Protein backbone atom coordinates (compact mmCIF):
# COMPACT_ATOMS: atom_id res chain seq x y z
CA UNK A 1 0.00 0.00 0.00
CA UNK A 2 1.62 3.25 -0.97
CA UNK A 3 1.33 6.44 1.02
CA UNK A 4 -0.77 8.35 -1.48
CA UNK A 5 -3.45 5.68 -1.46
CA UNK A 6 -3.50 5.71 2.33
CA UNK A 7 -4.18 9.47 2.43
CA UNK A 8 -7.46 8.88 0.67
CA UNK A 9 -8.73 6.54 3.41
CA UNK A 10 -10.09 9.73 5.01
CA UNK A 11 -12.97 9.52 2.53
CA UNK A 12 -14.64 6.17 3.31
CA UNK A 13 -17.37 6.46 0.71
CA UNK A 14 -14.76 6.48 -2.00
CA UNK A 15 -12.63 3.76 -0.49
CA UNK A 16 -13.59 0.99 -2.85
CA UNK A 17 -13.11 2.96 -6.01
CA UNK A 18 -9.87 4.44 -4.77
CA UNK A 19 -8.51 1.02 -3.90
CA UNK A 20 -9.44 -0.15 -7.36
CA UNK A 21 -7.68 2.85 -8.82
CA UNK A 22 -4.56 2.32 -6.74
CA UNK A 23 -4.21 -1.30 -7.75
CA UNK A 24 -5.14 -0.86 -11.40
CA UNK A 25 -3.18 2.32 -11.89
CA UNK A 26 0.09 0.93 -10.63
CA UNK A 27 2.23 3.93 -9.89
CA UNK A 28 -0.55 6.53 -9.70
CA UNK A 29 0.47 9.59 -7.74
CA UNK A 30 -1.74 12.48 -6.78
CA UNK A 31 -0.04 15.71 -7.71
CA UNK A 32 1.15 17.22 -4.40
CA UNK A 33 1.48 20.72 -5.83
CA UNK A 34 -2.09 20.88 -6.93
CA UNK A 35 -3.25 19.15 -3.74
CA UNK A 36 -1.54 21.81 -1.61
CA UNK A 37 -3.23 24.58 -3.58
CA UNK A 38 -6.71 23.21 -3.01
CA UNK A 39 -8.67 25.21 -0.47
CA UNK A 40 -12.20 24.88 0.78
CA UNK A 41 -14.06 21.66 0.04
CA UNK A 42 -11.71 18.67 0.17
CA UNK A 43 -12.94 17.06 -3.07
CA UNK A 44 -11.39 13.76 -4.04
CA UNK A 45 -8.51 13.80 -6.50
CA UNK A 46 -9.12 12.17 -9.90
CA UNK A 47 -8.65 8.41 -9.95
CA UNK A 48 -6.95 7.16 -13.09
CA UNK A 49 -7.69 3.94 -14.88
CA UNK A 50 -4.47 3.49 -16.83
CA UNK A 51 -2.44 0.38 -17.60
CA UNK A 52 1.24 0.42 -16.64
CA UNK A 53 2.18 -0.38 -20.23
CA UNK A 54 0.64 -0.86 -23.64
CA UNK A 55 1.95 -2.63 -26.74
CA UNK A 56 1.26 -1.27 -30.20
CA UNK A 57 2.36 -2.28 -33.68
CA UNK A 58 4.71 0.14 -35.37
CA UNK A 59 3.36 2.54 -37.95
CA UNK A 60 0.19 3.38 -36.06
CA UNK A 61 -0.95 6.99 -36.02
CA UNK A 62 -4.48 6.35 -34.75
CA UNK A 63 -5.40 6.78 -31.07
CA UNK A 64 -3.98 3.79 -29.24
CA UNK A 65 -5.11 4.58 -25.70
CA UNK A 66 -8.18 6.21 -24.17
CA UNK A 67 -7.49 6.47 -20.44
CA UNK A 68 -10.35 7.24 -18.09
CA UNK A 69 -10.60 9.03 -14.78
CA UNK A 70 -13.16 9.00 -11.99
CA UNK A 71 -13.74 12.54 -10.79
CA UNK A 72 -15.59 14.30 -8.02
CA UNK A 73 -19.17 15.13 -8.94
CA UNK A 74 -19.56 17.99 -11.38
CA UNK A 75 -15.93 18.07 -12.45
CA UNK A 76 -14.36 17.23 -15.79
CA UNK A 77 -10.83 16.10 -16.58
CA UNK A 78 -8.14 17.96 -18.44
CA UNK A 79 -5.50 15.58 -19.75
CA UNK A 80 -1.81 16.24 -20.26
CA UNK A 81 1.43 14.32 -20.67
CA UNK A 82 4.99 14.80 -19.49
CA UNK A 83 8.02 12.58 -19.05
CA UNK A 84 11.07 11.53 -21.02
CA UNK A 85 9.45 10.80 -24.38
CA UNK A 86 6.36 13.02 -24.13
CA UNK A 87 7.39 15.12 -27.14
CA UNK A 88 6.71 12.11 -29.38
CA UNK A 89 3.04 12.00 -28.41
CA UNK A 90 -0.06 14.13 -28.39
CA UNK A 91 -2.98 13.87 -26.04
CA UNK A 92 -6.42 15.36 -26.45
CA UNK A 93 -6.89 17.60 -23.43
CA UNK A 94 -10.62 16.93 -23.27
CA UNK A 95 -10.81 13.20 -24.03
CA UNK A 96 -7.36 11.88 -23.13
CA UNK A 97 -7.02 10.26 -26.58
CA UNK A 98 -3.33 9.44 -26.90
CA UNK A 99 -1.47 9.00 -30.17
CA UNK A 100 1.99 9.27 -31.71
CA UNK A 101 2.84 12.54 -33.45
CA UNK A 102 4.70 10.55 -36.11
CA UNK A 103 4.28 6.87 -36.94
CA UNK A 104 6.78 4.91 -34.81
CA UNK A 105 9.37 2.89 -36.72
CA UNK A 106 11.18 0.13 -34.80
CA UNK A 107 14.22 0.45 -37.08
CA UNK A 108 14.53 4.09 -36.05
CA UNK A 109 13.43 4.17 -32.42
CA UNK A 110 12.63 7.70 -31.28
CA UNK A 111 12.50 7.06 -27.54
CA UNK A 112 15.31 8.47 -25.39
CA UNK A 113 17.10 5.14 -24.88
CA UNK A 114 16.27 3.81 -28.36
CA UNK A 115 14.66 0.58 -27.15
CA UNK A 116 11.21 1.11 -28.70
CA UNK A 117 9.85 1.56 -25.19
CA UNK A 118 8.54 5.10 -24.77
CA UNK A 119 8.22 6.53 -21.25
CA UNK A 120 5.68 9.16 -20.40
CA UNK A 121 3.53 10.34 -17.55
CA UNK A 122 -0.20 10.79 -18.05
CA UNK A 123 -2.02 13.30 -15.90
CA UNK A 124 -5.68 14.10 -15.36
CA UNK A 125 -6.58 17.31 -13.58
CA UNK A 126 -10.02 18.49 -12.47
CA UNK A 127 -8.90 22.08 -12.11
CA UNK A 128 -8.18 21.74 -8.39
CA UNK A 129 -6.39 18.45 -8.09
CA UNK A 130 -4.42 16.28 -10.44
CA UNK A 131 -3.41 12.64 -10.55
CA UNK A 132 -0.66 11.28 -12.68
CA UNK A 133 0.78 7.86 -13.48
CA UNK A 134 3.63 6.50 -15.58
CA UNK A 135 2.94 4.75 -18.86
CA UNK A 136 5.30 2.73 -21.01
CA UNK A 137 4.44 2.39 -24.70
CA UNK A 138 6.13 -0.63 -26.28
CA UNK A 139 6.31 -0.63 -30.09
CA UNK A 140 6.45 -3.97 -31.89
CA UNK A 141 7.67 -4.66 -35.42
CA UNK A 142 5.04 -6.11 -37.75
CA UNK A 143 7.01 -9.34 -38.13
CA UNK A 144 7.31 -9.79 -34.36
CA UNK A 145 7.10 -13.44 -33.32
CA UNK A 146 8.58 -14.80 -36.55
CA UNK A 147 6.72 -16.59 -39.30
CA UNK A 148 3.86 -17.78 -37.09
CA UNK A 149 3.51 -14.57 -35.07
CA UNK A 150 0.16 -12.83 -34.65
CA UNK A 151 0.16 -9.03 -34.46
CA UNK A 152 -1.86 -7.14 -31.87
CA UNK A 153 -4.99 -5.27 -32.88
CA UNK A 154 -5.29 -1.69 -31.71
CA UNK A 155 -7.52 -1.54 -28.64
CA UNK A 156 -7.73 1.93 -27.15
CA UNK A 157 -9.61 0.71 -24.08
CA UNK A 158 -8.93 -2.50 -22.21
CA UNK A 159 -11.60 -5.06 -23.07
CA UNK A 160 -13.17 -6.69 -20.02
CA UNK A 161 -13.60 -10.44 -19.95
CA UNK A 162 -17.27 -11.15 -20.66
CA UNK A 163 -19.10 -12.29 -17.55
CA UNK A 164 -21.05 -15.52 -17.49
CA UNK A 165 -24.76 -14.91 -17.62
CA UNK A 166 -26.26 -17.49 -19.93
CA UNK A 167 -24.71 -20.69 -18.57
CA UNK A 168 -23.67 -21.45 -22.14
CA UNK A 169 -20.25 -20.89 -23.67
CA UNK A 170 -21.44 -18.66 -26.50
CA UNK A 171 -18.13 -19.35 -28.24
CA UNK A 172 -17.28 -17.01 -31.09
CA UNK A 173 -14.09 -16.69 -33.08
CA UNK A 174 -12.99 -13.13 -33.75
CA UNK A 175 -12.75 -12.35 -37.45
CA UNK A 176 -9.26 -11.59 -38.68
CA UNK A 177 -7.58 -12.16 -35.30
CA UNK A 178 -9.42 -9.20 -33.78
CA UNK A 179 -8.59 -6.79 -36.59
CA UNK A 180 -11.30 -5.21 -38.75
CA UNK A 181 -9.90 -6.53 -42.01
CA UNK A 182 -6.82 -8.21 -43.47
CA UNK A 183 -4.42 -7.66 -46.34
CA UNK A 184 -1.73 -9.82 -47.96
CA UNK A 185 0.92 -8.54 -50.34
CA UNK A 186 1.86 -11.18 -52.91
CA UNK A 187 4.64 -10.97 -55.49
CA UNK A 188 4.59 -13.41 -58.41
CA UNK A 189 7.15 -14.95 -60.75
CA UNK A 190 10.28 -14.28 -58.62
CA UNK A 191 10.66 -11.29 -60.95
CA UNK A 192 14.19 -9.81 -60.80
CA UNK A 193 12.95 -6.34 -59.82
CA UNK A 194 11.44 -7.87 -56.67
CA UNK A 195 14.93 -9.02 -55.73
CA UNK A 196 16.37 -5.60 -56.60
CA UNK A 197 13.78 -3.85 -54.42
CA UNK A 198 13.87 -6.43 -51.65
CA UNK A 199 15.70 -4.09 -49.23
CA UNK A 200 12.86 -1.54 -49.39
CA UNK A 201 10.24 -4.24 -48.91
CA UNK A 202 12.21 -5.78 -46.03
CA UNK A 203 12.42 -2.37 -44.34
CA UNK A 204 8.64 -2.42 -43.88
CA UNK A 205 8.98 -5.55 -41.67
CA UNK A 206 5.67 -6.78 -43.04
CA UNK A 207 5.31 -10.53 -43.65
CA UNK A 208 4.54 -10.94 -47.36
CA UNK A 209 4.29 -13.87 -49.79
CA UNK A 210 6.62 -14.39 -52.74
CA UNK A 211 5.26 -16.91 -55.28
CA UNK A 212 8.38 -18.13 -57.01
CA UNK A 213 9.28 -20.07 -60.17
CA UNK A 214 12.61 -21.79 -59.44
CA UNK A 215 13.43 -21.87 -63.18
CA UNK A 216 14.37 -18.22 -62.58
CA UNK A 217 17.15 -19.07 -60.16
CA UNK A 218 19.74 -17.71 -62.60
CA UNK A 219 18.86 -14.20 -61.45
CA UNK A 220 21.41 -12.62 -59.11
CA UNK A 221 20.81 -13.03 -55.37
CA UNK A 222 17.94 -15.45 -56.00
CA UNK A 223 18.29 -17.97 -53.18
CA UNK A 224 19.84 -15.46 -50.79
CA UNK A 225 16.88 -13.09 -51.12
CA UNK A 226 14.23 -15.74 -50.48
CA UNK A 227 16.25 -17.20 -47.59
CA UNK A 228 16.36 -13.78 -45.98
CA UNK A 229 12.64 -13.31 -46.59
CA UNK A 230 11.96 -16.56 -44.70
CA UNK A 231 14.22 -15.40 -41.88
CA UNK A 232 12.11 -12.21 -41.69
CA UNK A 233 8.92 -14.26 -41.28
CA UNK A 234 7.72 -13.92 -44.87
CA UNK A 235 6.39 -16.82 -46.90
CA UNK A 236 7.74 -18.41 -50.06
CA UNK A 237 4.86 -19.90 -52.03
CA UNK A 238 4.64 -22.23 -55.03
CA UNK A 239 4.07 -20.76 -58.52
CA UNK A 240 5.35 -23.93 -60.30
CA UNK A 241 8.87 -24.37 -61.60
CA UNK A 242 8.30 -23.39 -65.24
CA UNK A 243 5.21 -21.15 -65.23
CA UNK A 244 3.32 -22.87 -68.04
CA UNK A 245 -0.39 -23.34 -68.58
CA UNK A 246 -1.57 -26.65 -67.14
CA UNK A 247 -2.62 -28.04 -70.53
CA UNK A 248 0.80 -27.28 -72.01
CA UNK A 249 2.43 -29.72 -69.59
CA UNK A 250 0.72 -32.69 -71.18
CA UNK A 251 0.16 -31.63 -74.80
CA UNK A 252 3.26 -33.39 -76.16
CA UNK A 253 4.11 -30.20 -78.03
CA UNK A 254 7.74 -29.23 -77.49
CA UNK A 255 6.96 -25.66 -78.57
CA UNK A 256 4.60 -24.80 -75.73
CA UNK A 257 6.41 -25.66 -72.51
CA UNK A 258 9.76 -27.10 -73.57
CA UNK A 259 11.22 -27.57 -70.11
CA UNK A 260 7.95 -28.58 -68.43
CA UNK A 261 8.07 -31.54 -66.09
CA UNK A 262 5.14 -33.39 -67.70
CA UNK A 263 2.44 -32.86 -65.10
CA UNK A 264 1.07 -30.26 -62.73
CA UNK A 265 1.95 -32.46 -59.77
CA UNK A 266 5.58 -32.74 -60.91
CA UNK A 267 5.81 -28.96 -61.32
CA UNK A 268 4.42 -28.39 -57.82
CA UNK A 269 6.60 -31.05 -56.21
CA UNK A 270 9.76 -29.77 -57.86
CA UNK A 271 9.07 -26.24 -56.62
CA UNK A 272 8.13 -27.46 -53.13
CA UNK A 273 11.40 -29.35 -53.03
CA UNK A 274 13.33 -26.28 -54.15
CA UNK A 275 11.73 -24.13 -51.46
CA UNK A 276 12.46 -26.66 -48.71
CA UNK A 277 15.96 -27.62 -49.86
CA UNK A 278 17.44 -24.46 -51.36
CA UNK A 279 15.51 -21.82 -49.43
CA UNK A 280 15.11 -23.68 -46.15
CA UNK A 281 11.41 -23.08 -45.50
CA UNK A 282 10.11 -26.05 -43.46
CA UNK A 283 7.13 -26.70 -45.74
CA UNK A 284 5.08 -25.06 -48.49
CA UNK A 285 1.43 -24.33 -47.73
CA UNK A 286 0.09 -22.03 -50.44
CA UNK A 287 0.35 -21.58 -54.21
CA UNK A 288 -0.65 -19.14 -56.95
CA UNK A 289 -1.78 -20.41 -60.35
CA UNK A 290 0.46 -19.43 -63.29
CA UNK A 291 -1.67 -17.15 -65.52
CA UNK A 292 -4.44 -17.72 -62.98
CA UNK A 293 -4.96 -21.11 -64.66
CA UNK A 294 -7.10 -23.14 -62.23
CA UNK A 295 -6.74 -26.26 -64.37
CA UNK A 296 -3.85 -27.06 -62.04
CA UNK A 297 -6.10 -29.54 -60.22
CA UNK A 298 -3.13 -31.12 -58.45
CA UNK A 299 -3.15 -28.08 -56.16
CA UNK A 300 -6.09 -29.46 -54.15
CA UNK A 301 -4.12 -32.23 -52.44
CA UNK A 302 -0.96 -30.20 -51.91
CA UNK A 303 -1.96 -26.80 -50.53
CA UNK A 304 -4.01 -25.27 -47.76
CA UNK A 305 -5.12 -22.39 -49.99
CA UNK A 306 -4.43 -21.32 -53.56
CA UNK A 307 -4.56 -17.82 -54.99
CA UNK A 308 -6.26 -17.10 -58.26
CA UNK A 309 -6.47 -13.83 -60.17
CA UNK A 310 -10.19 -13.03 -60.24
CA UNK A 311 -11.15 -9.69 -58.66
CA UNK A 312 -12.71 -9.78 -55.23
CA UNK A 313 -12.19 -9.99 -51.49
CA UNK A 314 -12.69 -12.85 -49.04
CA UNK A 315 -15.26 -12.77 -46.24
CA UNK A 316 -14.39 -14.11 -42.77
CA UNK A 317 -15.51 -17.53 -41.64
CA UNK A 318 -17.07 -18.49 -44.95
CA UNK A 319 -16.47 -21.59 -46.99
CA UNK A 320 -15.73 -19.70 -50.19
CA UNK A 321 -13.29 -21.45 -52.46
CA UNK A 322 -9.99 -21.89 -50.60
CA UNK A 323 -8.45 -23.12 -53.85
CA UNK A 324 -9.21 -19.97 -55.80
CA UNK A 325 -8.77 -16.92 -53.61
CA UNK A 326 -9.45 -13.60 -55.33
CA UNK A 327 -7.15 -10.62 -55.64
CA UNK A 328 -7.44 -6.87 -55.51
CA UNK A 329 -5.35 -6.40 -58.60
CA UNK A 330 -4.34 -3.35 -60.52
CA UNK A 331 -2.86 -4.44 -63.81
CA UNK A 332 -0.64 -1.41 -64.09
CA UNK A 333 -1.73 0.96 -66.80
CA UNK A 334 0.85 1.02 -69.65
CA UNK A 335 0.06 4.70 -70.18
CA UNK A 336 1.24 5.52 -66.66
CA UNK A 337 4.80 4.23 -66.39
CA UNK A 338 4.72 4.01 -62.60
CA UNK A 339 1.48 2.06 -62.52
CA UNK A 340 -1.46 3.11 -60.39
CA UNK A 341 -1.07 5.93 -57.87
CA UNK A 342 -0.90 5.13 -54.16
CA UNK A 343 -4.36 6.65 -53.72
CA UNK A 344 -5.82 3.76 -55.71
CA UNK A 345 -4.29 1.26 -53.32
CA UNK A 346 -5.21 3.30 -50.26
CA UNK A 347 -8.82 3.40 -51.42
CA UNK A 348 -8.72 -0.40 -51.58
CA UNK A 349 -7.54 -0.50 -47.95
CA UNK A 350 -10.45 1.76 -46.99
CA UNK A 351 -12.84 -0.55 -48.80
CA UNK A 352 -11.51 -3.70 -47.13
CA UNK A 353 -11.75 -2.01 -43.71
CA UNK A 354 -15.28 -0.88 -44.44
CA UNK A 355 -16.39 -4.34 -45.51
CA UNK A 356 -14.35 -6.41 -43.04
CA UNK A 357 -12.74 -8.50 -45.77
CA UNK A 358 -9.40 -10.08 -46.62
CA UNK A 359 -7.76 -8.37 -49.58
CA UNK A 360 -4.84 -9.89 -51.50
CA UNK A 361 -2.66 -7.69 -53.70
CA UNK A 362 -0.79 -9.17 -56.64
CA UNK A 363 2.39 -7.48 -57.83
CA UNK A 364 4.67 -8.43 -60.73
CA UNK A 365 7.40 -6.01 -61.84
CA UNK A 366 8.43 -3.53 -59.15
CA UNK A 367 9.45 -0.17 -60.60
CA UNK A 368 11.87 1.28 -61.35
CA UNK A 369 13.17 -1.93 -62.93
CA UNK A 370 16.51 -1.11 -64.56
CA UNK A 371 17.44 -4.65 -65.62
CA UNK A 372 14.15 -6.37 -66.51
CA UNK A 373 10.71 -4.83 -66.89
CA UNK A 374 8.08 -7.45 -67.70
CA UNK A 375 5.27 -4.90 -67.77
CA UNK A 376 2.35 -4.35 -65.44
CA UNK A 377 4.71 -2.66 -63.03
CA UNK A 378 4.00 -0.78 -59.83
CA UNK A 379 6.34 1.72 -58.25
CA UNK A 380 8.13 0.57 -55.09
CA UNK A 381 7.16 3.82 -53.37
CA UNK A 382 3.50 3.15 -54.10
CA UNK A 383 3.72 -0.36 -52.63
CA UNK A 384 5.58 0.67 -49.47
CA UNK A 385 3.45 3.82 -49.20
CA UNK A 386 0.38 1.63 -49.15
CA UNK A 387 1.93 -0.54 -46.42
CA UNK A 388 2.53 2.62 -44.37
CA UNK A 389 -1.10 3.61 -44.92
CA UNK A 390 -2.41 0.16 -43.92
CA UNK A 391 -0.32 0.23 -40.73
CA UNK A 392 -1.52 3.68 -39.68
CA UNK A 393 -4.98 2.51 -38.59
CA UNK A 394 -3.89 -0.31 -36.27
CA UNK A 395 -7.02 -2.19 -37.34
CA UNK A 396 -5.74 -3.79 -40.56
CA UNK A 397 -4.07 -7.21 -40.22
CA UNK A 398 -1.10 -7.25 -42.61
CA UNK A 399 0.32 -10.73 -43.07
CA UNK A 400 1.34 -13.54 -45.42
CA UNK A 401 -1.21 -15.64 -47.28
CA UNK A 402 -0.40 -18.70 -45.16
CA UNK A 403 -0.94 -16.84 -41.89
CA UNK A 404 -4.23 -15.20 -42.80
CA UNK A 405 -5.33 -18.27 -44.75
CA UNK A 406 -4.68 -20.56 -41.76
CA UNK A 407 -6.67 -18.25 -39.48
CA UNK A 408 -9.51 -18.05 -41.98
CA UNK A 409 -9.68 -21.83 -42.38
CA UNK A 410 -9.09 -22.43 -38.67
CA UNK A 411 -12.06 -20.21 -37.86
CA UNK A 412 -14.22 -22.29 -40.20
CA UNK A 413 -13.02 -25.49 -38.48
CA UNK A 414 -13.84 -24.37 -34.96
CA UNK A 415 -17.16 -22.80 -35.98
CA UNK A 416 -18.14 -26.06 -37.68
CA UNK A 417 -17.16 -28.24 -34.71
CA UNK A 418 -20.18 -29.63 -32.84
CA UNK A 419 -19.40 -29.43 -29.12
CA UNK A 420 -20.19 -32.20 -26.66
CA UNK A 421 -21.40 -31.24 -23.18
CA UNK A 422 -21.15 -33.31 -20.03
CA UNK A 423 -21.34 -32.24 -16.38
CA UNK A 424 -20.98 -28.53 -17.10
CA UNK A 425 -18.00 -29.07 -19.39
CA UNK A 426 -18.28 -28.36 -23.10
CA UNK A 427 -15.64 -29.76 -25.45
CA UNK A 428 -14.94 -28.91 -29.07
CA UNK A 429 -12.74 -31.15 -31.20
CA UNK A 430 -11.44 -30.58 -34.69
CA UNK A 431 -8.96 -32.14 -37.07
CA UNK A 432 -6.50 -29.97 -38.92
CA UNK A 433 -6.64 -30.51 -42.67
CA UNK A 434 -3.60 -31.59 -44.67
CA UNK A 435 -1.01 -28.92 -45.42
CA UNK A 436 -1.97 -26.88 -42.35
CA UNK A 437 0.96 -24.93 -40.83
CA UNK A 438 1.97 -25.64 -37.23
CA UNK A 439 1.84 -23.15 -34.38
CA UNK A 440 -1.19 -21.14 -35.46
CA UNK A 441 -3.77 -19.66 -33.11
CA UNK A 442 -7.33 -18.40 -33.10
CA UNK A 443 -8.68 -15.58 -30.95
CA UNK A 444 -11.99 -16.35 -29.28
CA UNK A 445 -14.49 -15.00 -26.76
CA UNK A 446 -16.86 -16.93 -24.47
CA UNK A 447 -19.57 -15.82 -22.05
CA UNK A 448 -17.81 -16.25 -18.72
CA UNK A 449 -16.63 -19.60 -17.40
CA UNK A 450 -13.12 -20.84 -18.09
CA UNK A 451 -11.35 -22.19 -21.16
CA UNK A 452 -8.55 -24.73 -21.22
CA UNK A 453 -6.54 -26.78 -23.67
CA UNK A 454 -4.72 -29.96 -22.67
CA UNK A 455 -5.31 -29.14 -19.01
CA UNK A 456 -3.82 -25.65 -19.21
CA UNK A 457 -6.14 -22.71 -18.50
CA UNK A 458 -6.22 -20.01 -21.16
CA UNK A 459 -5.75 -16.47 -19.94
CA UNK A 460 -7.75 -13.45 -21.01
CA UNK A 461 -5.91 -10.88 -23.10
CA UNK A 462 -6.79 -7.21 -22.49
CA UNK A 463 -7.07 -6.79 -26.27
CA UNK A 464 -10.31 -8.74 -25.97
CA UNK A 465 -9.78 -12.46 -26.49
CA UNK A 466 -8.40 -15.84 -25.46
CA UNK A 467 -5.81 -17.36 -27.79
CA UNK A 468 -6.61 -20.93 -28.77
CA UNK A 469 -3.92 -23.23 -30.18
CA UNK A 470 -5.12 -24.90 -33.37
CA UNK A 471 -2.52 -27.64 -32.99
CA UNK A 472 -4.23 -28.84 -29.77
CA UNK A 473 -7.30 -29.86 -31.83
CA UNK A 474 -9.57 -29.57 -28.79
CA UNK A 475 -10.89 -26.90 -26.46
CA UNK A 476 -12.75 -27.23 -23.13
CA UNK A 477 -15.10 -24.74 -21.50
CA UNK A 478 -16.16 -25.09 -17.88
CA UNK A 479 -19.14 -23.11 -16.64
Ligand SMILES: [Zn+2]
Nearest residue numbers: 188189290291
Ligand atom coordinates in the same frame (compact mmCIF):
# COMPACT_ATOMS: atom_id res chain seq x y z
ZN1 LIG B 1 2.93 -15.66 -62.73
